[in-house]
Amino acid sequence: MRIPEITETTARPLGHCPVGTRGVLHAVRAxxxxxxxxxxxxxxxxxxxxxxxxxxxxxxxxxxDDARVAIDRAGAEELWVVDRA
Structure with a gap:
């Protein structure tokens, strides 16, 4: 099985994700x-x-799966995620 490469086009800011989105944190741009x-x-x-x-x-x-954190919009834009498959 081939593992897909994660690129900037597959990652997106957490602030752009709708409620219910699950993903893996790819980069922190802070x-x-x-x-x-x-x-x-x-x-x-x-x-x-x-x-x-x-x-x-x-x-x-x-x-x-063990913590809930409230984060402001600016912080959410600095966290880039890749959707979990």
Whole structure:
């Protein structure tokens, strides 16, 4: 079986994903303190994520099936995911 290559065209910002989307975090496009804070919350490449809900100021995300995190829209745009097959 051939494993598909992940490219920039298959990855998309988490902020563009509808509620119910499950995926794998491909890249974190934040820098410095913000990148470190996202990593502390579990947002590291390879983490399983699911969009659980949307609010006026951001998203509620499930991370690795054991945490729920609220993140603002800017943060959601810095997290790039690939849909889980």
């Amino acid at each position: 820098a410095g303190t913000r990148r470190r804070r996202l990593a502390e919350l579990g947002f590291v490449p390879g983490a399983a994520v699911e969009v659980i809900g949307r609010g006026a100021s951001g998203l509620v995300i499930g991370v690795n």
